[in-house]
Amino acid sequence: MKISVIGAGYVGLTTAACLAQIGHDVFCGEKDPEKLARLRSGKLPIFEPHLDTVIDAACKAGRLRFGSTEEAVEWGVAIFICVGTPPLPNGDADLHAIEAVASIIAKRATGYRLIVEKSTVPVQTGAQLRRHLGGHRTRSLDYDVASNPEFLREGTSVEDFLHPDRIVVGVESARAADMLREIYHPIIDQRIACPLHADCPPRKAPRFLVTDTNSSELIKHASNSFLAMKISFINMVSDLCEAAGADINKVAEGIGLDPRIGPSFLQPGIGFGGFCFPKDLQAFVRIAEKFGCDFTLLKEVERINQKRVDLMVEKIKTELWVLRGKKLCVLGLAFKPNTDDIRFAPALSIIRRLQTEGAQIQAYDPKAMDRAMQEIPDITYCQNVYEAAQNAAAVVLLTEWKEFQNLDWERLSGLVDRPLIIDGRNCLSRDVVASHGFEYVGLGGISAAAQIPAAVVNG
Ligand SMILES: NC(=O)c1ccc[n+]([C@@H]2O[C@H](COP(=O)([O-])OP(=O)(O)OC[C@H]3O[C@@H](n4cnc5c(N)ncnc54)[C@H](O)[C@@H]3O)[C@@H](O)[C@H]2O)c1
Numbered sequence: 001m002k003i004s005v006i007g008a009g010y011v012g013l014t015t016a017a018c019l020a021q022i023g024h025d026v027f028c029g030e031k032d033p034e035k036l037a038r039l040r041s042g043k044l045p046i047f048e049p050h051l052d053t054v055i056d057a058a059c060k061a062g063r064l065r066f067g068s069t070e071e072a073v074e075w076g077v078a079i080f081i082c083v084g085t086p087p088l089p090n091g092d093a094d095l096h097a098i099e100a101v102a103s104i105i106a107k108r109a110t111g112y113r114l115i116v117e118k119s120t121v122p123v124q125t126g127a128q129l130r131r132h133l134g135g136h137r138t139r140s141l142d143y144d145v146a147s148n149p150e151f152l153r154e155g156t157s158v159e160d161f162l163h164p165d166r167i168v169v170g171v172e173s174a175r176a177a178d179m180l181r182e183i184y185h186p187i188i189d190q191r192i193a194c195p196l197h198a199d200c201p202p203r204k205a206p207r208f209l210v211t212d213t214n215s216s217e218l219i220k221h222a223s224n225s226f227l228a229m230k231i232s233f234i235n236m237v238s239d240l241c242e243a244a245g246a247d248i249n250k251v252a253e254g255i256g257l258d259p260r261i262g263p264s265f266l267q268p269g270i271g272f273g274g275f276c277f278p279k280d281l282q283a284f285v286r287i288a289e290k291f292g293c294d295f296t297l298l299k300e301v302e303r304i305n306q307k308r309v310d311l312m313v314e315k316i317k318t319e320l321w322v323l324r325g326k327k328l329c330v331l332g333l334a335f336k337p338n339t340d341d342i343r344f345a346p347a348l349s350i351i352r353r354l355q356t357e358g359a360q361i362q363a364y365d366p367k368a369m370d371r372a373m374q375e376i377p378d379i380t381y382c383q384n385v386y387e388a389a390q391n392a393a394a395v396v397l398l399t400e401w402k403e404f405q406n407l408d409w410e411r412l413s414g415l416v417d418r419p420l421i422i423d424g425r426n427c428l429s430r431d432v433v434a435s436h437g438f439e440y441v442g443l444g445g446i447s448a449a450a451q452i453p454a455a456v457v458n459g
Helices: 010-021 033-040 051-060 069-075 096-108 125-136 157-162 174-188 213-244 248-256 277-290 296-320 346-356 369-375 385-389 402-406 409-415 430-435
Strands: 002-006 025-029 064-067 078-081 111-117 141-147 166-170 207-211 327-331 360-364 394-397 420-423 439-441
Touching (some): 002 010, 010 064, 033 064, 051 064, 078 096, 078 174, 096 111, 096 125, 111 174, 125 141, 125 213, 141 174, 174 207, 213 277, 213 296, 277 296, 296 346, 327 346, 360 369
Parallel strands (some): 002 078, 327 360
Antiparallel strands (some): 141 166
16 A cells, blocks of 8 residues: 655654555655655664664665655555654643644645554544644545554564554544555564564464544553553552562562563663653643543652652762762663663753762763763763773663673773662662672662672681
8 A cells, every 4th residue: 555654753764664564655754854864865863673674675675765744645545644742841742743744634635545643642633633634625635534553662663563462543434444454454464574583483463453533542641651650650669668678679570470460561760751651641641631530640650750860869879978070880871772762761860960969970872872962962971881980989770771781790890989880770680790899779679788709708
């Protein structure tokens, strides 16, 4: 099918690449000239594992091209809107990019079009879109509006798109449902040339859930808010563990063994960030307020999350006392591993706070440093962990990149001023780092003093 994707960000590029991968003829429209120029020269404006190879293959096969929004709108019979919906200062989702795309569709598209909201939007946005198109369209445009929220996770977006656990579509006509089923047919049947696994193991077919547009829109906000709630819950319990002398890692394991709860999203840490959870939670609360529903529960989830930054800064101050003039080795800037995305990353908030206390930050992140430099230019960006550790008063881990779990601890302990690790993600083995002479401070009662080498103990 001829498909257009509007917006070449994390969601739009993955959608365009994967729809081309499963055989569609895709045009991806982007309004940012710099991004567009990069894409046209074969470079990606973001880092996302495997996306470069899928895009490269699709372009070479002639199934994916990039251009302006106007060109894209004229191309596809289905148009997937994947533009950003950032938060306004009051927490509402800013829908101006959605409206701008709708205006271009109304002006430029002719014949029948299925307009699909893939961006995360508040309930009733579909109805609003229908009204807007109805009021501005040329007479030759016939259209359906559908909702198809995206559940991919940055860092595993290609895998999530091609092997999802569910595909949700919100429609108001059988024609729209049929078209979406046809578009996703290879994924629903899991009959895809999987670019990720040479010998792709048989997968469980995802559930294709058809609802009305309002319900589909609500499913996305409710899903993200629920996951955010799980994270704040475990962080809250983590604080109690720390105060009462329990071990949050064991407590989380025990809770997660209940299949009704499950083990994921039960990792204590410095809080959730990124372009989804913080803004979607806020937007969901605002929507509820507008409809007169009491969402105090989710306000608390947000409040607990914001306090994680204070908690981490306090932890660092407790260990180091005065921060002024001290060098801190900060590992991780991205809001999560395997992405270069720093939007609403708690690491950046923590760094800013440490800077105001006078600390000198020596940071390293495998992928997010270029982006972080735009936001925080006045820290030292290092080539690797060991450079960042030089003469540091502590190693502060803020993003749980896998490579941080397998460091040369012996080498590291020789570089730092004091062998102290403050693990904001509870992702290191306290016993391993302690055996290399590090004091370890984690969250939720997970700490360990450096182990005295056997030679010393034995005299
Ligand atoms: N990032 C995620 O993990 C994720 C996951 C699921 C859903 N979502 C939702 O998907 C949407 C997009 O998120 P993202 O992370 O991809 O955002 P993004 O900021 O990375 O990408 C949005 C892109 O849209 C482009 N754009 C804006 N207006 C345009 C226009 N008129 N024409 C063409 N392009 C235009 C921007 O220049 C940008 O490149 C948001 O609503 C987000 O909440 C994001």
